[in-house]
Amino acid sequence: MRRALGYAAMVLALTAVRARAAAAQARSATVSVTANVGKRALVFGDADLAFGNVFPGVAKTVAPTDAGAGRFHVRLRPGDHVTLVFDLPTQLVGPGGATLPIGSWTGLWNTTNSTAGAAAFTPSSSATTIQIGSGGGAASYVFVGARVSPAATQPAGAYTATITLTGAYAGF
């Protein structure tokens, strides 16, 4: 946004100068107003972070490279930079309001839909900057893992929570 405002301010100054000049010369002129804004980083949730069956009293970890890893992809122009900010749950919610702690978040991102050669990062509410891939898809991919820690007396049943990833344009 700072970059966009900078462009706009320059355009405004240029316009004022040219307006004065045009008035003095009594000639018409045109200017263009341009700014590098409005590029929306599209974020798509592709796959849930799925722990599958969990035994009470036995912590279970899903790594970003595992089949159960969560996956997003982010679209923008090839080469654009995007900041990623996660809203991560601290627990999953299950039957009767029972809760299952979740933590130890891990992440990988890549310009292709593969964890091979991906860059590691720690998902959090602090921004991580990635770059959009230059391939035809104009996307980058984000893989997420974590660990759940059930108590020995954890009530049986299905538990779930929402992971939100927000992407914001961060320049080219």
Added chain:
Amino acid sequence: MSRSMLRAFVAAGALAALAATARTAAAQSGNINATATVLQPLTVTGVQDLAFGNVYPGVNKTIDYTDASNGGQFSVTGFGGAQVQVSFTLPTALDGPSGATLPIDSWTGYYNQTNSATTGGSAFSSLSGSTTTTLSGTGDLYVFLGARVVPANNQTAGSYTNTVTMTVAYTGL
């Protein structure tokens, strides 16, 4: 107002619009779920005390785990087919009247997916460590215990007791 001034105002309006757009258009969110299915917790039940009954001073007495009436018994229920670790906290003496103690040793045990102390199961090789085994397809495990008490010749008469604790935990397999 001249045309050039009008252009300046238009440009200023464009700037305001751009600023507003820049504040709102550059971020977007996507969601996925984190999901897990927690399986049935383990339940460990003490079914029957290990009961030596009457004991004569100076005469050792052994109860075998196959003794259906007096052997100690536990049952376990959990997720069918799950692997578990079984361990024990065993007393070395029973506590009796006025602080008297009665030594207990020579522990033996047997575990089985069916409720039998004689067939289809396995004897514990040792009760001092942990033993890994598997619950039945319906999530059952039965454990049988025996031991020996060693009363002294001048053992104080009266009732003696102590606690045997069996702990069972999933291994995650």
